[in-house]
Amino acid sequence: MNDTLLQVKGLKTWLGEGENPVRAVDGVDFEIRRGETFALLGESGCGKSMTALSLMRLLPPSGRIIRGEAFLGETSLFDLAERDMRRERGGRMGMIFQEPMTSLNAVRTIADQIGESVRLHDPENRSDIRSRVIELLKAVGIPDPVRRLDEYPHQLSGGMKQRVMIAMALAGRPELLIADEPTTALDVTIQAQVLALLKDLQHQTGMAVLLITHDLGVVSNVADRVAVMYAGQLIEQATTERFISSPAHPYSQKLFQSLPNSGKRGGRLAVIKGSVPKLTQDFTQCRFVDRCDQSMDICSRSEPVWREHGAGGGVRCHLEDYPGIRIDQPARPDSSETEATRALEEPLIETRDLKIHFPIHKGVFKRVVGHVKAVDGVDISIAPGRTLALVGESGCGKTTVGKGILQLVHPTGGTVKFDGEELSRLKGSALRQLRSQMQIIFQDPVASMNPRMLVGDIIAEGMQAQRIGGTAAGRRGRVLELLAHVGLPADAADLYPNEFSGGQRQRICIARALAVEPRFIVCDEPTSALDVSVQAQILNLLMDLQQEHGISYLFITHNISVVSYLAHEVAVMYLGRIVERGTVEEVLGSPAHPYTQALLSAVPVIDGDSEHEVIRLEGDMPSPANPPTGCHFHPRCPQAFDECRKAYPDSAGLSDTRKVSCFNYRS
């Protein structure tokens, strides 16, 4: 029997009609063997998802397959009649999507939805659908499957929903599972669970997985082979080990270099300048030439062709023809740089026992029946010119802490001091004046700018409100200055935000925050909506600004590698409370709290060998409206003992800078 399961040849998919269709997939060839995990890696907008949707023939109405063939086993997928195709979809080919929240029908039970797949694609089990559904739920590791059967999607957490989605895909006993960013919407601890599950299932059933992702860490952990997609084409294909140890294409090399980690602390991250070219054009040159720093004359004259380099690998680059002049990866900056411990300096921002509770109203008279304790007693302090990273899973109250400090949400209790001044008691104009000192940068650069305003007006808004910059002309000059400062052209001021890419928009947001010359900025996951290459640009910019202006950052994130790159101190948050804090070396180097340990171990590491042990946390974070008694973490803690169930542990100082709230450590 042939070893090849899926073979794609010369696939071209265009979107839109008219003279300039988007050539989303522009000639893609690859093979997937039985039982292997094949990762399709690339930035957003490079045609990864379109490739998958073409294979499933589930393209949006404006999309059409122009050319190419795809064979699943012996079947030519593009020649099948729609009704035969329907049998393949969900049958031999299953698919799971990025967003588990919207992929399930909210008004039908779990059993109903999985049962439908079973009925359609698994004729042998048609007589006893229910037991097959239970079997499937067990296979995807859902505890107590019998009880879950008659539940509705809203009763499940995000990770559970993704498991249900996987169960649905498994119902047809697929030979190929297409997973389109299956863990992007999930937290690291849940991501670790789902990735482990996919691997287990693959071992048991021998199916092949086409994994679409932008995350190098995920690729290195689960993939057997990798194909890198750029601007609608595959530019490199290799086994995972080879790809990680010696990426061939300049783009792949840059991707690795632009990843932040502790080794690159103090240095600048490599950036890929510019952004992905528009796919509406006919390319006569290398698609990467404008962003490549190894480009040669030939690169802008002709498009490179695909060159095999053995073992199913290959690369699309002119450099392959001139092996002599290949520039090796620049040496990573050494991390010998030492930092003076400045944590004991007079803090700029200090919170004591900060509490933010949101009341839950119920009934006709809107009686308060309880509180969501989003933030429940948080102490942090940040010295001038330092960065504190606040780490934790989504829903743990990180963002609320940031907003509480800035008084965007009014604290329920506790104190917030800015430069010695108590903020929570300030009202009206007194608070309004202080606002220029503290700013915030949001996660989603699209949502953080009014789409109806010009960029110039957006940046000037703060100055206007704070009466900085004097006349309109003076403000205008300052706007242009700021734009130059964050690396944008001056004519950007007269455009609308939607004319910029995600990275550029985040720069505008940074310029807006800088306009009022703040001393403290809350960065609320400023890079999590951006691609890796763009993330590096933004992180570099933030680092430069800190060095130039001595700004303090509260850096809210769930991305540990970013933390290790730029933070001085780390606070780990779980369910509204800080469970561990200390300098970055202390916390990331030797995590003390069991939750920190689990969180760090769940982060996929790119080191070639995927042998590092993951501490798998069971279940999800409990609701902050109804936290568990005792230590909040004990239901998921692998080290929990009796005392943990009874009382919340006091924080114990392990060193001058380090505090942990766990019964394992006592002061």
Next chain:
Amino acid sequence: MISQLVILWTDGLVFLLLLVVILFGIYASRKAHLRGPWRQVARSRVGMGTLVVLSFYLVVALLDSFHYHPILDKAGQEEGATATQSVEVISLFDGLVEGLRERQEKTYSAPLATRLYAKENIELPDGRVVRDFPRLAYGGAHLADPETEWLPDILKLSAVGIIKGLVVSLAVANLLIILLAMRSRRSFGAQGRAVLRGATEIPWKVAFLTLAFMLVLVFWSAELAAKYHLLGTDKVGEDVYYQALKSIRTGLLIGTLTTLVMLPAAILLGIMAGYFRGWVDDVIQYSYTTLNSIPGVLLIAAAILMLQIYMSNHEFDSLVERADLRLLILVIILGVTSWTGLCRLLRGETLKLREMDYVQAATAFGVSNLKIITRHILPNVLHIVLIAVILDFSGLVLAEAVLSYVNIGVDPTMNSWGNMINSARLEMAREPIVWWSLAAAMIFMFSLVLAANLFSDVVRDAFDPRLRGSR
């Protein structure tokens, strides 16, 4: 000719509304986010077609909104009065179609008929009395022998009307093509060919075809209406075609002025409730839920009945002014009952918007609440307002018909489709049946509401951000 202009309340408001729309148009043309969707509307074939139809209605309504006291010439001399001005108030439109207004028959006559619909005793020149259908005073009066000459005459008039219509529409089309060619700096021929092939960005071909159709219809009906009663006459012998045309102003006014009344309340209260929340939200929410639970018809009936008492105690200069006051009150009371829906929508949208990062960022800069509302919230809910107004329009036109039918609508002396239908109610019970009043009102109302509905669909699709990605 025109002496002493009379500005009725509703006339003033119509022109105020027109001014507001023109100002909004100028504002919108400067803002990319508003210009874009309108351009999409202009590019849609349905959008252009319905726009042409609607503009015909609009022209009639605007012409009908210039009121004045006409100068009495002949009539004045006969009475021997010194005043040359009539106490009567007529509109520019009445002046244009004077014939239609003045040629009253005795009672019912069928469309294009030459004789009355009911038999009467006719005294013949020789003194005998026969019972027959008498000839009409105006309809087909020029015919010597209606039985033989009627059909050829109708055909001849139709042909003349259609040819006139075609000639005029051809002239208009050529004029427009010349203008287009000048704007795009192309030769006349090239521009004309582009229009015919449908290769222009805006579907001018559809617009021209609709325009030609409407013009032909106008000229054809003008030819026939000059000699006959195109849609028959009603019980007191008034021309039904004239009534239906006069009703356009009433319908359009109710559809548009009501929004003028309701918008300030809906926008102000909706945004305030969503933005400030807390007790402000509670007060506004309770007031509109309370208002919503009173049946609208009851509220309108109460208001109109009270108004009737007021009107019977006061004197008015003319019947028109009296009817106008009632129309104004009806518009206001309809506005009061209909702001709640839009208010609720805006409250929900504002609740969402106030949590947006850019509003939070503005708060973090210390921008004042008023500025946040005008700069960040209002521009981002404007599309909802626009969609709601255009969708409400056809509902309000129909509401007028229903209210007049139950006698709490516009004044009975005012021409409106509702009143036409109301009077047709009795005629339907006659034997033989008198169907043309009802049919005329239906045709005019139907084509207006259909055009408005199709147009609002196009506008909604263009402005709805959820649909924007799908095309």
